[in-house]
Amino acid sequence: MSFEVPEDLYYLASHEWIDPETGRVGISEFAQDELGDVVFVELPNEGEDLTQEEEFGVVESIKAVSDLYSPASGTVTAVNEALFDRPELVNDDPFGEGWMLELDVADDLDGVLSAAEYREQIE
């Protein structure tokens, strides 16, 4: 099956996405499918500073645990608290309601994959 890879986002090889406009971060549709039913998401606190590729949390499915890596350096300005009660949003809408956090991105994004590059990696 082919997975959605929105053109306007950037990606990490470890399957996180970041929206350069809003600083929103989540995991890709491909990643949620690999994990299966997500049952728990562990996220950082607002105000934490992250550097690119740093672990910022954990996503758990019934039989797997995956670390989450930050696609960019910046300060966490928002955390999607809806995921604490409804972690399944990550499966249902990974690029929308399943977002995880917002970063106040310090610099221009580099060291990330374009949609085309990421698509090549997962196909």
Next chain:
Amino acid sequence: MMTRHSRGSPFAPHTDGETAAMLEAVGAESIEDLFDIPEPIRFDGEFGIEPRSEREIRTEMRALLGRNDDLTEFLGRGHYDHYVPSLVDHLADRSEFLTSYTQYQPEITQGFLQVLFEYQSMLVELTGLEVANCSMYDAATALGEAATLADRVRETSGSTVLVPELLREERRSVLENYTEGAGLTVETYPYEDANADREALADLASEGTVMIYAESPTVRGTVEEGLGAIADIAHDEDALFVLGSDPVALSVLEEPANVGADVVIGDAATLGLGTSYGMGLGLFATREGFVRQVPGRLVGASTDSAGERAYTLTLQTREQHIRRERATSNICTNQAWVALRTAIHAASLGPSGLVDLASDCLEAPAELADRLDDIVGVQAPVHDRHHFREFVARTDQPAEAVRETLEEYGFAVHAIDDHLVQVCVTETNRKKADALVTAFREAAK
């Protein structure tokens, strides 16, 4: 290794011919060639084990066991004798339960998972806490795991674990194994008349404290009267309050959740195992808020695709086989069969049977201590407290001499200090108390 009998044996039924055929099929020259154990790690020596038949072994073991002293035990200090109904053996020995197969596959082992769920449910009921795992190795392990849990859930940094000055050696030792690796230190707080010295404890507790541990009953058999106050001292410092107890005591003591316990640990094998085999069963229960930090295995109830109630291991992502180095614990096993025995024993007693048993454990030591106290040269109990199962008596004669004389009369007690002996009495030896008192009169002279 394979038997060398050309016609096989009941335990390794392959004949030489079959063995040769199998080796040929896989293309190995010999059994040694098949297993290919590298030379440097091969055992090169004699085991020094004489082969014997089953019948010879039985005769020999019987003779060996016959050399045991036939003493009536009034021994406690961590191992307690409660009568285990034969029902427990009969059910636990059924082949569906007594198997070396790891009973966790929900597709095939609903019965065992249900038993473990029942075991957990009983502990939840006895502790008032929302979550119990389906066992750890023993109380010492559970205590160590409680310390690392406290360290994980505490918001601020800190590194001290406070434990009572009187603590069973194996608990202290295992706790130190755990804390050493986790960068924690163990400190003791004093007892006053075999209960926590709460003033001293309050002085010792600080923002560096991650956990305070208390026991009820204590090592000396006393019921701890200040649990609520100890919990407050812990919570004032944002530390966890961990209580050590056991299922029998919990049947009559105040519910741990009510006195502010965050974790309850202990030995659950006071039910189901008796004093034999020298093993325990680690009880571990905690609050729902810590469910993702619980060590060990958890059985949960759900519904299957047909809408029937079904059991399965749950929240396994806490565990080492999934989360590897970031797991809550190095343990991803439990003592399923022992927990099964405990659950069957508890279920056969039922709530009222448990309370009756626990009431015996309160009455019997009080009664016996009173009678020993009437003997010239004996003061009992030493501690002015309520006692559970056991108490300490002071003897004018050296305790060791008293212990030896009692042994000559056929009784075993602990000598714990120059003039202190510890006596444990439950429903199993209560009827022998008269004879013990008589022997004590002689021993105390």
